[in-house]
Amino acid sequence: MPFPDEPALVAVVDYRPQWPADFDRLATTLQDALGDQARAIDHVGSTSVPGLAAKDCVDVQVRVDAIEEDRLVALLAAAGFRCRPEPWNRVEVSFGQECRKLVFAPPVGARRCNVHVREMGGQNARFALLFRDYLRADEVARLAWGAFKKRLALSVPDLLDNGQVKAPATAVLMRAAERWAAETGWRPAPGHVA
Numbered sequence: 338m339p340f341p342d343e344p345a346l347v348a349v350v351d352y353r354p355q356w357p358a359d360f361d362r363l364a365t366t367l368q369d370a371l372g373d374q375a376r377a378i379d380h381v382g383s384t385s386v387p388g389l390a391a392k393d394c395v396d397v398q399v400r401v402d403a404i405e406e407d408r409l410v411a412l413l414a415a416a417g418f419r420c421r422p423e424p425w426n427r428v429e430v431s432f433g434q435e436c437r438k439l440v441f442a443p444p445v446g447a448r449r450c451n452v453h454v455r456e457m458g459g460q461n462a463r464f465a466l467l468f469r470d471y472l473r474a475d476e477v478a479r480l481a482w483g484a485f486k487k488r489l490a491l492s493v494p495d496l497l498d499n500g501q502v503k504a505p506a507t508a509v510l511m512r513a514a515e516r517w518a519a520e521t522g523w524r525p526a527p528g529h530v531a
Contacts, residue, residue, distance in 0.1 A: 344496075345496050347494050348392065349392055352386075352387060375399050375401065376402060379400070379465065384396060395449070406439060413441050417444025421442060426439070440454070466525045471514035471518070472514075478513060
């Protein structure tokens with residue numbers, strides 16, 4: 338659920354060249370807040386894929402050794418980030434495996450983003466990196482996914498409903514991504530800021 342200062346409607350825009358720089362600024366802020374707790378900080382989601390239409394909301398993945406909720410919430414809260422309270426922002430199923438996570442909203446008035454904290458080597462961390470790398474590599478899939486998201490936002494603009502409709506389509510996309518990973522020998526990037 339969005340916080341009161343966040344939009345509840347989905348608007349998908351064409352790719353914006355400033356998104357990587359927006360990520361870089363967020364990554365620096367997160368690195369400063371988390372220190373050595375952050376093993377990797379990745380630009381993920383649609384804004385991380387050049388040429389892909391997306392919501393103007395940068396998705397950042399922070400990979401940590403373990404989800405130590407109290408410690409991570411305290412460190413990020415000190416920098417103004419707000420932990421999203423919903424159950425689906427605590428656990429997700431990736432590749433059939435239940436994985437812990439935490440999701441944070443930006444400080445009030447800051448650049449729109451979602452900060453996803455996941456464990457190093459977790460299937461959900463792999464999922465986010467595979468989504469990004471597959472869509473960066475496959476132009477046909479990238480253009481089709483962008484067109485789908487634009488049409489969906491026009492017909493189902495409510496954030497929660499949009500996510501529910503998009504979830505099964507994402508599963509289909511990720512089956513193609515898994516085939517691509519097997520064919521190319523793709524492996525997730527090691528820990529670093531990317």
